[in-house]
Amino acid sequence: MGSRLLGTGIYLPGDVLTNNDLEKLVDTSDEWITTRTGIKERRIAKEESVLQMAKIAGEEALKNSETDPSDLDAVVVATLTPEKRFPSTACLLQAEISAKGFAFDISAACSGFLYALDLADSMISSGKANKILVVGVERLSEVVDWSDRSTCVLFGDGAGAVVVESSEGPSQILSSKLYSDGKLWDILYADCDGFIKMKGRELFKIAVRSMEEACREAIDEAGLNPRDIDLLIPHQANLRIIRSLAQKLGIPEEKAFINIEKYGNTSAASIPIALHEAIKEGRLRRGDNVLLTAMGGGLTWGAMVLKY
Numbered sequence: 001m002g003s004r005l006l007g008t009g010i011y012l013p014g015d016v017l018t019n020n021d022l023e024k025l026v027d028t029s030d031e032w033i034t035t036r037t038g039i040k041e042r043r044i045a046k047e048e049s050v051l052q053m054a055k056i057a058g059e060e061a062l063k064n065s066e067t068d069p070s071d072l073d074a075v076v077v078a079t080l081t082p083e084k085r086f087p088s089t090a091c092l093l094q095a096e097i098s099a100k101g102f103a104f105d106i107s108a109a110c111s112g113f114l115y116a117l118d119l120a121d122s123m124i125s126s127g128k129a130n131k132i133l134v135v136g137v138e139r140l141s142e143v144v145d146w147s148d149r150s151t152c153v154l155f156g157d158g159a160g161a162v163v164v165e166s167s168e169g170p171s172q173i174l175s176s177k178l179y180s181d182g183k184l185w186d187i188l189y190a191d192c193d194g195f196i197k198m199k200g201r202e203l204f205k206i207a208v209r210s211m212e213e214a215c216r217e218a219i220d221e222a223g224l225n226p227r228d229i230d231l232l233i234p235h236q237a238n239l240r241i242i243r244s245l246a247q248k249l250g251i252p253e254e255k256a257f258i259n260i261e262k263y264g265n266t267s268a269a270s271i272p273i274a275l276h277e278a279i280k281e282g283r284l285r286r287g288d289n290v291l292l293t294a295m296g297g298g299l300t301w302g303a304m305v306l307k308y
């Protein structure tokens, strides 16, 4: 039994915080942020809760999948900014959309969506579930120290979702490689009720190296070659990381989906937002080979190849 991706959905808050706005908050400049990160603006959830964002993205994914919530067997939410300490955001979302089955959150920071999708695929392959709603959602503006210029310029809020279902045909998920190294936890973390702390320069090097390795393994396990990849959808943490990764893999930059300029780093929401936009913009068509990759707090990282 394989898995296939049905519809996707997203939610992005209406409030836009530009680099020029940030110049008034901390000692930074549009020029520094643009050249070092590729980010021009990010969305900030002033009114919207994590649950509300997850609900709107989830409902759009269900609609685009022609799936009734009562047909879901599970709801999985990847987030580092849960609505409450407990119950899980997934349980709250299950109630909001009147879904059946079981629900739980995944804590794998920026790699959370990949972890959640891998797990959904495993649950479907093992026969435990037939249809699963997978959501990546973050309200990072609440865990950012707005006086710390080294982190506050990087992050944004948003949500993305996808419905995954069992398919009689071959699985769309060709390969998935997940990794973590807990010994490196203090390179990127936030204490309970604390702000994001990051050793940026150190993380940059690890990010490029570890995503490259995971991508090579995932491509290899899928029986493909980097030139067979039609679209690379990387976690949107830094444009320079994305460019360096594509170059090391020998994938032309035009084949990398990039929306970091609009949203910054939205952690677990970053890949599903990009996936949705790639589909809507016609950059990703049925039958294409797509490579997803992420790296984040934990440290966690991974890569996945899909035949969309």
Ligand code: UT7
Binding pocket: 027, 028, 029, 032, 033, 036, 037, 110, 149, 150, 151, 153, 188, 199, 200, 201, 202, 203, 204, 207, 237, 238, 241, 265, 267, 295, 296, 297
């Ligand atoms: O989502 C999880 C994965 N996340 C990542 O992979 C992030 C990885 N790291 C990065 O993306 C980059 O390291 C950053 C964008 C965070 C920083 O870029 P960098 O080129 O590594 O800069 P840096 O930290 O080495 O700082 C260079 C200079 C420093 O000044 P000095 O010491 O050279 O005088 C910083 O104080 O830039 C300064 N700086 C800033 N200047 C203006 C740091 N932040 C800012 C800022 N505006 N916002």
